[in-house]
Amino acid sequence: MKNVLIIFLALITISSKVHSKPVNDCMSNLSIFAEYAKVKNYDSAYEPWISVKSECPDLNSAIYIYGERILKDFIKKNEGDKKVKFQSDLISLYDEWLKYFPKTKSGRSQVGKILAVKGQSLVDYKLAKNREVYEVFDQAFKKDKNSFTSPKGLYNYFKVYFSLYKEEGSDISLEELFNKYEELVEKFEFEMDSYTKKLDLLLNKVANDDPLSNRETKNKRVYEVNMIACSTYLNNLNAIIAKESTCENLIPLYRKSFDNFKSDPVWLNRAASRMDSKECSDDPLFVELVEALHDLNPSANSAYYLGLLNDKKGNSQTAIKFYNESIELETDNLKKAKTLYKIALKFKKSNQFSQSRNYANRALKFQPSLGSAYLLIANLYASSANNCGNSQFDKRAVYWLAAKEARRAASVDASIRKTANRTAVSYEGRAPSKTDIFTEGRAGENISIGCWIGKSISVPNLQ
Numbered sequence: 001m002k003n004v005l006i007i008f009l010a011l012i013t014i015s016s017k018v019h020s021k022p023v024n025d026c027m028s029n030l031s032i033f034a035e036y037a038k039v040k041n042y043d044s045a046y047e048p049w050i051s052v053k054s055e056c057p058d059l060n061s062a063i064y065i066y067g068e069r070i071l072k073d074f075i076k077k078n079e080g081d082k083k084v085k086f087q088s089d090l091i092s093l094y095d096e097w098l099k100y101f102p103k104t105k106s107g108r109s110q111v112g113k114i115l116a117v118k119g120q121s122l123v124d125y126k127l128a129k130n131r132e133v134y135e136v137f138d139q140a141f142k143k144d145k146n147s148f149t150s151p152k153g154l155y156n157y158f159k160v161y162f163s164l165y166k167e168e169g170s171d172i173s174l175e176e177l178f179n180k181y182e183e184l185v186e187k188f189e190f191e192m193d194s195y196t197k198k199l200d201l202l203l204n205k206v207a208n209d210d211p212l213s214n215r216e217t218k219n220k221r222v223y224e225v226n227m228i229a230c231s232t233y234l235n236n237l238n239a240i241i242a243k244e245s246t247c248e249n250l251i252p253l254y255r256k257s258f259d260n261f262k263s264d265p266v267w268l269n270r271a272a273s274r275m276d277s278k279e280c281s282d283d284p285l286f287v288e289l290v291e292a293l294h295d296l297n298p299s300a301n302s303a304y305y306l307g308l309l310n311d312k313k314g315n316s317q318t319a320i321k322f323y324n325e326s327i328e329l330e331t332d333n334l335k336k337a338k339t340l341y342k343i344a345l346k347f348k349k350s351n352q353f354s355q356s357r358n359y360a361n362r363a364l365k366f367q368p369s370l371g372s373a374y375l376l377i378a379n380l381y382a383s384s385a386n387n388c389g390n391s392q393f394d395k396r397a398v399y400w401l402a403a404k405e406a407r408r409a410a411s412v413d414a415s416i417r418k419t420a421n422r423t424a425v426s427y428e429g430r431a432p433s434k435t436d437i438f439t440e441g442r443a444g445e446n447i448s449i450g451c452w453i454g455k456s457i458s459v460p461n462l463q
Contacts, residue, residue: 022056026051026056026059027059029052030052030056030062033048033066034066037049037069040073042073046074049066049070053067064093064100068094071090071093072090087121087125090125091127094115094117094118095118102114110144110147112140112141112143112146112148113144113148113149115144115148117153119140120153123160130163133156133160134157141183145187151188151230151234155234155236157184158180158184158237159237159240161177162177162240165177178270181237181241182270184237188230188233188237192234195226197334199224202216202219203368203369224414227413227414228414231415245274247278250271250274251275254275254289258289265297265299272290272305276305281309281312286305290308300326300329303325304322304339304343307319307321307323307325307326307343311350323339323359326343327362334367336363337364337366337370340363341359341376343359344356344359348376348379348380353380360376360377368412369412371415371416371417372416374405374413374420375405375416377405378405378423381398382398382402384398384451385402388453390450393436393442397432397447397457397459398457400428400431401457404457407424432459443459444460444461446459
């Protein structure tokens with residue numbers, strides 16, 4: 001019996017050593033390939049990485065994070081059969097990633113993120129037909145929309161869906177296309193709102209002369225880059241559907257569906273929003289949509305649309321009443337800002353510049369990073385240059401005021417920074433030149449600008 005026990009213990013010891021050796025080797029190779037990968041020495045990282053992935057695929061998520069970088073580098077550097085092999089390995093890597101690490105270290109799902117980058121790789125390397133690519137993106141969106149945040153991925157999700165819609169004999173209807181479009185626009189807006197809230201907190205600190213930490217400065221750059229990406233890809237998405245979302249298509253489509261959806265506030269709101277944005281609000285259907293929406297569920301949006309209807313009828317006071325009701329009903333500050341900005345645009349179109357500026361400034365109180373509101377004010381000033389001022393010099397001085405607002409837009413909103421800076425340069429070019437300032441003897445003078453503007457501007461000093 002004693003001999004049997006000795007043999008049993010010996011077998012356990014041997015087994016333990018056999019199993020611990022691969023784990024120890026994996027830990028060693030993990031450390032080796034990670035260090036190489038960090039400095040982008042992917043050639044040296046490849047062998048120890050393959051070893052870890054093969055023997056201990058569930059050891060650490062770094063296997064997949066760095067593995068993606070390694071394989072993408074090899075795809076870039078190789079041609080022919082080797083390139084095809086590494087492309088295939090990359091797609092397989094995403095499937096393994098989903099299997100072993102569907103969640104982050106903090107326990108949050110990253111299924112949507114992984115499926116989205118898989119779909120993007122299928123697009124980038126042309127590895128699948130539209131239907132297969134769409135299915136991958138669609139799984140990402142439906143299984144885990146929260147972690148599917150890539151602007152490029154969201155854009156390509158719609159792009160391949162649009163391509164399927166355009167194929168001969170497609171089973172995708174125009175209504176389904178618009179529904180998908182609305183879903184993705186709402187997702188883009190959700191992500192942009194998230195970055196905006198974080199940016200506004202930092203901008204408020206700056207406005208209060210509270211310096212940003214190094215981490216906050218870095219985060220601010222990250223938020224701005226992501227905002228630019230979201231804005232760019234959302235504009236690209238809008239460009240894709242522009243030819244389909246005409247009043248000629250929208251009105252009969254919504255008219256046909258109205259009876260079936262007149263009790264659905266989501267559908268009514270989307271339809272009214274689309275008709276408003278495409279300037280289809282003169283059609284009687286728009287009135288029906290708005291009234292049904294307001295009767296069903298009085299909201300900030302329905303009140304805004306009622307304001308718009310009264311604006312078109314020339315009932316300015318009633319319009320303002322509904323616009324203000326819209327702001328009062330809205331509880332989210334960013335949505336308040338968006339509504340106020342839309343109202344400001346409406347007043348600009350009707351040449352009510354003072355009202356337009358008033359609502360733009362109110363929007364900025366709720367969203368300090370809304371650069372388009374500053375840009376709108378700049379445009380209002382520039383449009384009034386010939387009407388405000390007692391002399392030609394004073395009239396042209398208005399452009400300095402306009403340029404100042406455009407510069408403010410550039411400073412707070414990275415998504416429109418290039419446009420805002422170009423606008424500022426254009427306005428500065430129309431303002432009095434150094435020669436004009438010298439000839440008039442106005443350097444350093446403070447000019448009061450009358451009419452509706454009611455502001456003052458300092459003439460630059462000559463150096």
